Amino acid sequence: MRVCIYEDRCECFDPVALVRPVFELLCGQESLRAKIERRLAGNAFTYAVREELAALFKHQNPDLTVNESLASPKEDVLFVNGRLLASSFVPARDGAEEVGQAGDEVVYVRAKAASIAAADGATAREKVASLEGKQPAKGVEATVIGWIWELI
Numbered sequence: 001m002r003v004c005i006y007e008d009r010c011e012c013f014d015p016v017a018l019v020r021p022v023f024e025l026l027c028g029q030e031s032l033r034a035k036i037e038r039r040l041a042g043n044a045f046t047y048a049v050r051e052e053l054a055a056l057f058k059h060q061n062p063d064l065t066v067n068e069s070l071a072s073p074k075e076d077v078l079f080v081n082g083r084l085l086a087s088s089f090v091p092a093r094d095g096a097e098e099v100g101q102a103g104d105e106v107v108y109v110r111a112k113a114a115s116i117a118a119a120d121g122a123t124a125r126e127k128v129a130s131l132e133g134k135q136p137a138k139g140v141e142a143t144v145i146g147w148i149w150e151l152i
Contacts, residue, residue: 001093002075003040004068005033006048006124007082008106013148021049021057023082027151035086043078043093048124070127073116079109079128081144089142099135105144106132 007022016025023033037045046065049057058066070077078093084107091100091108097115100107109131111119119130145151 001043001078002046002073003036003043003078003080003093004046004048004124005036005080005082006128007050008125008128009083009146010050012146016148019053019056021047021053021082023047024057025145025148025151027085027145032082032084032086032145036080036082036084036090039086039090040078040080040093067123069122070116070124071122073113076110076112077116079111079124079131081105081107083145084108085143085145089140091140097135098138099132100138100140100142102140102142102144105146107140107142107144109135111135 005023010017010022013022013025024031046068048067054067078091080091091110095110097111099109106128109128111131115131116127119127121127121130
């Protein structure tokens with residue numbers, strides 16, 4: 001299974017997030033991305049960022065897979081919201097297809113390759129929005145950063 005860290009609600013982190021993906025913002029000594037990667041170590045990662053940041057993020061991180069096509073995925077994917085504070089919760093890599101939610105916030109979506117291919121949209125954010133209405137929801141106790149001042 002591949003883990004896709006994606007960003008959403010970027011406008012809540014302006015102006016800081018204008019030049020970097022939301023999951024690259026620091027919370028303490030490390031980025032939200034580093035916290036997620038550490039807790040899900042041993043998985044293959046891909047990253048979904050805004051198109052206007054894709055070239056810069058790829059240039060800064062040449063070894064990472066950025067904005068991978070999800071039109072016909074070859075493996076199952078665990079989509080993890082890049083605003084997740086991974087010290088509070090980390091989704092299980094394996095399990096049934098589901099949408100993990102903390103209140104109104106999507107924390108993760110675990111989906112099979114066939115479900116992803118059938119979902120509407122081309123980007124990770126569009127696929128997550130499409131799958132959100134089709135997969136069973138599961139309430140989880142997690143912290144998803146909503147505003148820039150919550151990172152302090």
